Amino acid sequence: MSKPKFKNPVVNWIDYRLPIFTFMNHELNEYPTPKNLNYFWNFGSLAGITLVTMIITGIVLSMNYTAHVDYAFDSVERIMRDVNHGWLLRYIHMNGASFFFIVVYIHIFRGLYYGSYKAPREILWILGVLILLLMMATAFMGYVLPWGQMSFWGATVITNLFSAIPLVGESIVTWLWGGFSVDNPTLNRFFSLHFVLPFVIVGVVILHLVALHRFGSNNPIGIDVKGKQDTVPFHPYYTIKDLFGLSVFTTIFAAAVFFFPNFMGHPDNYIPADPMVTPAHIVPEWYFLPFYAILRAIPDKLGGVLFMFGAIMVLFVLPWLDKSSVRSSQFRPLYKLFFWILVIDCIALGYLGAKPAEGIYVILSRIATAYYFFHFLIILPLLPRIESTRPLPVSISTPIITASSNASTVMAMREKK
Amino acid sequence: MTKKNTPEDQNKRDFLQVSTYALGAVGAASFVWPLIDQMNPAADTLALASTEVDLEALEEGQSITVKWRGKPVFIRHRTKEEISSAKDQLLDGLRDPQTDDERVQNDKYIVLVGVCTHLGCVPLGQKSGDVKGEYGGWFCPCHGSHYDHSGRIRKGPAPTNLEVPKYSFLSDTLIKIG
Numbered sequence: 001m002s003k004p005k006f007k008n009p010v011v012n013w014i015d016y017r018l019p020i021f022t023f024m025n026h027e028l029n030e031y032p033t034p035k036n037l038n039y040f041w042n043f044g045s046l047a048g049i050t051l052v053t054m055i056i057t058g059i060v061l062s063m064n065y066t067a068h069v070d071y072a073f074d075s076v077e078r079i080m081r082d083v084n085h086g087w088l089l090r091y092i093h094m095n096g097a098s099f100f101f102i103v104v105y106i107h108i109f110r111g112l113y114y115g116s117y118k119a120p121r122e123i124l125w126i127l128g129v130l131i132l133l134l135m136m137a138t139a140f141m142g143y144v145l146p147w148g149q150m151s152f153w154g155a156t157v158i159t160n161l162f163s164a165i166p167l168v169g170e171s172i173v174t175w176l177w178g179g180f181s182v183d184n185p186t187l188n189r190f191f192s193l194h195f196v197l198p199f200v201i202v203g204v205v206i207l208h209l210v211a212l213h214r215f216g217s218n219n220p221i222g223i224d225v226k227g228k229q230d231t232v233p234f235h236p237y238y239t240i241k242d243l244f245g246l247s248v249f250t251t252i253f254a255a256a257v258f259f260f261p262n263f264m265g266h267p268d269n270y271i272p273a274d275p276m277v278t279p280a281h282i283v284p285e286w287y288f289l290p291f292y293a294i295l296r297a298i299p300d301k302l303g304g305v306l307f308m309f310g311a312i313m314v315l316f317v318l319p320w321l322d323k324s325s326v327r328s329s330q331f332r333p334l335y336k337l338f339f340w341i342l343v344i345d346c347i348a349l350g351y352l353g354a355k356p357a358e359g360i361y362v363i364l365s366r367i368a369t370a371y372y373f374f375h376f377l378i379i380l381p382l383l384p385r386i387e388s389t390r391p392l393p394v395s396i397s398t399p400i401i402t403a404s405s406n407a408s409t410v411m412a413m414r415e416k417k
Numbered sequence: 418m419t420k421k422n423t424p425e426d427q428n429k430r431d432f433l434q435v436s437t438y439a440l441g442a443v444g445a446a447s448f449v450w451p452l453i454d455q456m457n458p459a460a461d462t463l464a465l466a467s468t469e470v471d472l473e474a475l476e477e478g479q480s481i482t483v484k485w486r487g488k489p490v491f492i493r494h495r496t497k498e499e500i501s502s503a504k505d506q507l508l509d510g511l512r513d514p515q516t517d518d519e520r521v522q523n524d525k526y527i528v529l530v531g532v533c534t535h536l537g538c539v540p541l542g543q544k545s546g547d548v549k550g551e552y553g554g555w556f557c558p559c560h561g562s563h564y565d566h567s568g569r570i571r572k573g574p575a576p577t578n579l580e581v582p583k584y585s586f587l588s589d590t591l592i593k594i595g
Contacts, residue, residue: 156537156538157536157537157559160536163537174458175453175457178456178457178458179458179486180458180462180486180488181486182487183487185459275484275487276482276484276539277539278538278557278559280558281558282559296574300574300576301535301536301574301575357561358561
């Protein structure tokens with residue numbers, strides 16, 4: 001055995017038998033990370049912390065929740081009124097779902113902007129899209145649990161999507177429901193799955209991290225790390241940066257929990273579920289609105305469902321749709337422009353998803369939906385043919401215009417030492 | 418032990434291997450099926466009693482909603498104009514062509530499962546103040562499907578007509594749904 005790595009003999013004794021400390025030291029301490037990461041690289045760790053927050057608050061909420069159509073709504077109200085700190089735990093969990101999606105959507109658009117999905121990080125990206133899908137399923141089933149009007153009708157509409165499948169659609173919906181409408185068996189299984197899926201997410205997150213640490217983080221200029229001079233150890237540089245970002249994030253999160261906890265929710269969900277009356281205007285939670293807009297934009301039931309799922313499926317194959325070898329938008333002037341149009345398009349879809357499906361909104365939804373797919377299926381594959389990318393820097397440490405910049409010369413000299 | 422593999426031996430091994438896999442697959446499938454099928458409606462759910470409704474008090478132009486298998490069922494005592502408009506409709510322009518006669522047992526009463534065939538919302542049109550859509554029957558507020566006096570889809574995303582449940586008249590004004 002080589003000389004002991006750690007000062008503490010107990011740590012050494014354990015590490016010899018179970019190299020957990022070596023592993024942690026390698027992946028969390030000395031892990032070489034590109035030195036030019038900006039604050040958009042905070043959102044991965046923020047997503048991880050939010051996931052843990054959701055699991056912890058979720059476990060304690062489940063200790064006070066009753067998954068039965070006659071008791072579910074009241075048990076949630078009891079959590080809000082009678083259970084010690086129940087209101088706080090529920091508001092953290094409820095708003096945590098929204099913040100989880102905010103963080104993850106920023107994380108995804110970061111990846112789109114800086115080309116983080118390109119070789120050799122395709123599997124890293126695909127695992128990320130898989131996490132997004134699992135999150136959506138988990139969030140949807142969680143929203144059903146309070147058994148309010150939006151819970152019930154949201155569940156009805158979303159499960160009915162599967163009835164669009166030819167031939168077996170109706171049988172699948174009956175199978176999902178465990179009956180002939182959304183009812184107690186549905187609530188029970190949704191609770192069970194809502195409990196277990198987050199742990200599946202944890203598993204995929206671990207794979208996501210293994211894939212990430214294989215080649216390390218991408219960076220704002222999107223070129224590979226050329227050597228030691230391009231990186232800094234993860235600790236203390238990025239632990240501190242992540243912690244600072246976390247403190248900003250938790251400040252905003254706390255503001256939502258304490259001052260406007262119901263801002264991102266829907267008041268109709270404080271009305272107990274009534275299978276005989278559909279609310280006048282059903283909308284899903286805000287994070288599903290762009291997909292909901294796509295669903296409603298297509299005037300055909302099966303078509304709408306296919307396009308909605310297609311909007312996610314297209315992300316799985318994104319690494320092969322974007323044929324440009326340049327990762328970062330900083331060197332792709334045209335891609336940068338189209339990226340921002342896509343951002344606006346997605347926000348527009350979100351807005352349209354919340355509007356009633358009539359008149360001008362339908363037309364705009366169709367345009368926005370068409371553009372979404374146009375971006376991924378037409379623009380991205382064709383763009384490299386017409387785009388002249390800017391010259392890439394030699395390395396992260398070598399700025400493009402070395403001669404004219406004093407500061408960079410100093411930097412370069414320092415590195416030589 | 419180092420006996421050479423004759424072709425015959427190889428055949429034997431292939432047979433053993435294939436039959437082992439096949440048996441294993443059957444075994445796994447027969448274990449997985451209960452895990453999947455437990456999610457289908459249970460016996461007590463299937464045994465949900467049928468619903469009997471007395472239509473004696475239902476005046477012309479009135480509607481009632483009853484619950485059957487957890488879903489709303491619409492029963493409407495149609496007016497003469499509604500009946501004739503439903504009967505006179507040509508089948509040409511219909512998305513899911515059905516004559517009114519195929520959809521009712523007694524012209525006066527139309528019985529429908531009150532669930533939009535698009536994504537399962539409950540359409541409006543049962544109460545007198547409700548929006549009834551462009552064809553005067555029912556209107557689904559979720560995604561804008563319009564149904565006529567016979568519950569046929571006329572406009573909007575729903576693919577088929579409102580479902581007619583299985584029902585029978587026990588007497589002139591007593592029906593049994595289910």
